[in-house]
Amino acid sequence: MALIVEGRLIGLVSLLIIAGSIIYYMQRAYAGQLPKLRRLAAVNQIDEILGRCVEMGRPAYYLMDTVNMDTPSVLAPTVAAFQILAYTARSAARLGAKFFVPVVQGLAYTISTEIVDEAYRAENKSDELKLEEAVMYLPDGADRMYIINHMWSDGMAGAFFIGSWYHKAVIFTENAARVGAMMLGGTDTTHNIPFIVAICDYSIIGEELYALGAYVSEDPTVSSSLAGQDVGKFIALILIILGSILLTLGISIKGLLSM
């Protein structure tokens, strides 16, 4: 019996290197050595949007679209969206913005309830929260009409489109824009990202979604892990450039990559 499943050796090695460097940078941060990270403007934009909602006395919507937690490719952006929700809900509680989180899947609904409840509790504003109105389960599909109708009748002033976005991206963002809301959008799905980028006032794309999740934890040792992710990017860049030069000279590394 082989020690490692065939064709997955390089995968395992790269996983170990990347995970190792992430842990390494987090450990270093514990010891006080923080990597110099670029600021993500989105962190401030969250508060800006919520502030606008408070000023206008209108609600902010936090939408996550597809949250099927039994689908791995959807789960990862959804978990990132929860991390950002935790920050946003707490900011909303602190600033006193009306906050609405419709969720289309049961498990994600339970989690969101707990996050929002916890956020208001942490800010000692539990009495301002009507949980069953702030976090609502809507059957997937029926949420489209509910949210459009309520966007118009509530006149919402701020919206967050964060998570794994599919066709609803353009429906909700365009309606929100027409209602006059200020929007922050972020997703890692390739098919509907253009609408998020083109329509939202602020947008975060691809890996930035996960990075924002780490930034808003406001724990420098957590955001230090981004430096570890960068190691993975450098590996990718070196492999592509070196591999292409070698291939031009007639040496192929593709066999090596699929070992």
Place this chain on the structure above:
Amino acid sequence: MDSFLLGLIAGSFVSIGAYSVLIGDNPLSKFTENLYMGILGGFIFATNWNYVRTNAFNPVFQGNFVYIVAIILCVLLFSRLKTEWLWLSRYPVAVTVGAGLGLAIRTTIIADFLGQISATVLPLTSLDNLLMVIGTVTAAAYFIFTAQMEGPYKYVNKTGRVFLLAAFGVTYGQTVSFRFELVIGRLVDMLRPEVAIYTYVMLLLVALGLGYGYYTKKIKWYSGR
């Protein structure tokens, strides 16, 4: 009237209700919203109840007692009904998130990370290949968080953004033509010769009703930005 034709007519009516949301919040769209939510909610309730019954309860009755764990995890979820017990739902969540993240990591490393690298290793003998390598490298480098926006990295970041925006533009254009086909498919069904008359009558009634409502200001007209 057979149930097939009746189905087409019902489908046409509810579609008009659904399209009415384009005007903005109004009584017809509210009615359709609640009708749809009710039907869909009932449908989700029934099918999932059936799923849990056949996949969790039946195995237990057949002597496969491992599934009692699954049933317990399901019951823990219902702690949502009392806020103080909410933390109990952390157990089913832990199982789901653990399994899902594990699966996501193991597929992404081979299919996305190594797969895309391997596909981008190209002989630099044509302009297309050169552009492909430059585009992929700069677009990936766009996401480097430890680099500040200064010096040569600024140009790498800008170039990466160009390629990303081109990709988004292409997807925008591609999606448009496909989405038209969706409306067309619906319209074809609503305007079938045997259904068209009902569609027109319904449309007329809706137009009269909403028109009256907006004219007398009984229904609020929202003006878009």
Place this chain on the structure above:
Amino acid sequence: MSLMDKMLALDQRIIFALLFLALAFPILNPVILPMDIQKYSRDSFEFADSIPAGSVVLIEGGLGAATYPQGGPGLEVQIVHLLQKDVKLVFFSISTEMAQWTVTAINNALDNLPSGVAAENGVNWVHLGYVPGGESGVAALANDIRSVKTEDHFGTPIDQIPIMANINKASDFAACFWWGGSEGSIPYGVRQIVTPFGIPMTGMCTTNEVPNYTPYINSGQMIGIIGGVRGSAEYEYLMGMPGLALGQAMATNFGGLLWGILVVLGNILYFIARREEGAD
């Protein structure tokens, strides 16, 4: 507010109404604009056109509720096309639902058939119905039809069907048409009929699946492919038989043109407005 600003902030409901009209109009009155025929569709059509009269071809009907609106019109026209050329057709499907939809296609095609064209069940065409077993079922069918099917879709024993008298293997057919829809079953045909028996094959799939099958086309294992509703529309166009697919393709045209015009208009207005601002 100047006219320019009003135009720039056009109410979205006007755009919606325009789009509704642009999409519904071509469905109600099929206006045929000239269209560019994609190479794969033309290859597929010309292949069907080149089949000699009197030969027998095999057709897999893999269209279902979701894919029939796209491929159905094309399949119907192809049946008319082949019957007109006095080609004999043998249908089968690899799922029960699809077998039923194939009957729908045959019936619709027979309704549209010009008078005088022979289209007798059992003589000019036969529907073998559902062949179970996925790819291995196709393999069995290709090697010995009577080992998988003893009667056709309507229950007639195969040995009583005139068209089937000399037919029992894939090699007895002149060509194969694989209307795979979104079944993903086209590779079955390539692996079990084209490769072992050398029967030329073409087919149809949904638009998004076309790239999956281009390798087969490039290697010559398939002769062109009909892709989605546009492929069906092109078949109708080449046959000169405008139908539902062409109407839908024209509606896409009108919608696309409206979209393009709006975007260009938006930009022109934007630049004029910016100029005026600059002049102030």
Place this chain on the structure above:
Amino acid sequence: MSDRLIKMQIPIILTAIIGLLMIIEFFFPMPATITNLNITLRSFVTIISAAALILGTIVLTIYHGKKVGTKGSEWYYSIVYILAFAITAGLGVINVRDTTFLWIYNNMTSPIGAALYSLTAFYITSAAYRVLRARNWEGAILLVSALIVLLMLIPIGAILFPPVVPIGTWIRNIPSGAGFRGMIIGTSLGIMGLGVRVFLGRQKEHLGIREERRGSE
């Protein structure tokens, strides 16, 4: 057992153990016990999701019920919801293959679903008029590539302007392909980073836990 242990630490450790099980199974040949355990765990996940959806519909129905009971704002719409829910759920629970149940699904739910899905066409067009403007070089790139690709895809495009087909195909394959490749590489690293942070228990927002910050940036 301390409160903190059962409320927080065990769920975190459980997440990590299950996640690592899935990863290890993929890379190393495993005895059948482990593979079977993983298969069972994955079936648990689907059962949990199904149960969660049941919970969701119950909570929603209670919400509407309360609204009717207290005559809250626009309570009459809630009656529509409750009636529709009761009829569909009732028929479906008795028999999921009931013909009326399926008729409702095929002729009411799917047309509304299809119509709502097709709303995207309208919003895409209205958004395009509003935002696809060459305000700066970024907008210009988005605008030009979208227009060319759309023209390439509609049947009349190649008649009006023949070069769109080669240009469009090129944009779709080269610059766009490269852009998405770079993005996918980044995303895959983001997922790995997320996984490490969650498995180590450094981020636990998904469990509804948010600890006080350790220090400020």
